[in-house]
Amino acid sequence: MELNEQVGLRLRQLREERGLSLSALARRSGTGKATLSELEAGRRNPTLETLYALTTALGVPLSAALTDSGGTPYGTPAPGTSPGAGGAPGGGPAGISGQAVTAVLTERFEDGAAVTDVFRIRIRGGAVQESAAHIPGTQEHLVVLTGTAVVGDPAAPVTAGPGAHAHWTADGPHLYSAPHGDVEAVLFVRSPLAAPRTP
């Protein structure tokens, strides 16, 4: 998708989450309605000042308008208000964070067959966390940045040191642990798209 379209959609999403009309946001931000209309449609290539005026009026940092790694969900409103977004039926990303693990979703990627959540995680030294089974077919990859992690099947866990990679099937219980000190890593959780019932 074109970059301008991505940013346009993101801005429209932020605006609608706040229940603002296009005209109201244009008035409040000091930009023209024409600018905002065509920008949301992906038909303009906005300048930095325009983006700044809009994000400030929306109450989010500039980076919130972008879709790359800096684009974290700002002000995602109360659950229940799900406008056009037509959210994924599966709901949000799997909850990973727990006593031993802090996980931040950095990207969610979806293709025709599966959705892949990319997490930046930290496992606290000496801690162990067991995670419940995900849906059948779910695969996990871990790439360790620093420290030594012991992960995967509780019956046959795998040890991964700095720079190493581990892989396991997550449709059964699985664990994350860091016996020798904190671990920083990137975790990939790839789940097949719900074809829950193919009669």
Next chain:
Amino acid sequence: MELNEQVGLRLRQLREERGLSLSALARRSGTGKATLSELEAGRRNPTLETLYALTTALGVPLSAALTDSGGTPYGTPAPGTSPGAGGAPGGGPAGISGQAVTAVLTERFEDGAAVTDVFRIRIRGGAVQESAAHIPGTQEHLVVLTGTAVVGDPAAPVTAGPGAHAHWTADGPHLYSAPHGDVEAVLFVRSPLAAPRTP
């Protein structure tokens, strides 16, 4: 300070950290030298496309050009070190982007022994790119989000489909290719720190 000046200084900083001349970055990113010169001086109000072209050529995500909360230090040398562009002689992250590959650095992680650059990359379908050797001991991991990539040692390349993982040693020439269509993936490049002789 004016917003345009902030962004201009940030871009100049990123460029100088990488030891690139203004002309070289203009050439590489496809923008005019006039544009880049005045932009770094804070005398222009860049468009989104211009910012994207520049940050991509610098190997950082768009948000890296901004100075707000999203503005994480990419490749910033140790804090407190004087701005003397001298900085780390190793320079910035390895240049990955080329004819077939677009790479955006999403994180740079450094521990005592190695530095790991995490890239979000796209390999264009049908294209092949050969990359020069990195320093001895460099390891690369690829986790494929979608498509099928053929990567690694040119003499014995590895095929990785959606959700798969590939690993190779990058201290010799190595290739990235996508025979059957575009590939989206995450690439880890882990390079040993140049041993600074601690006697």
Next chain:
DNA sequence: GACGACCGTTCCGTTTACGGAACGTTCCGT
């Protein structure tokens, strides 16, 4: 010391992002 290669800045014509003012539509209140 003249030449060439590269640097960063300035000038200039073209393209286009901008805001204001129109437009047609929908939704209220009278």
Next chain:
DNA sequence: ACGGAACGTTCCGTAAACGGAACGGTCGTC
């Protein structure tokens, strides 16, 4: 039914961001 207000889109003149082509300055090389 009618009027008014608000909505989002389209049209248009102006301002300015863009790339290409100049310019002067600095560094190596012959």
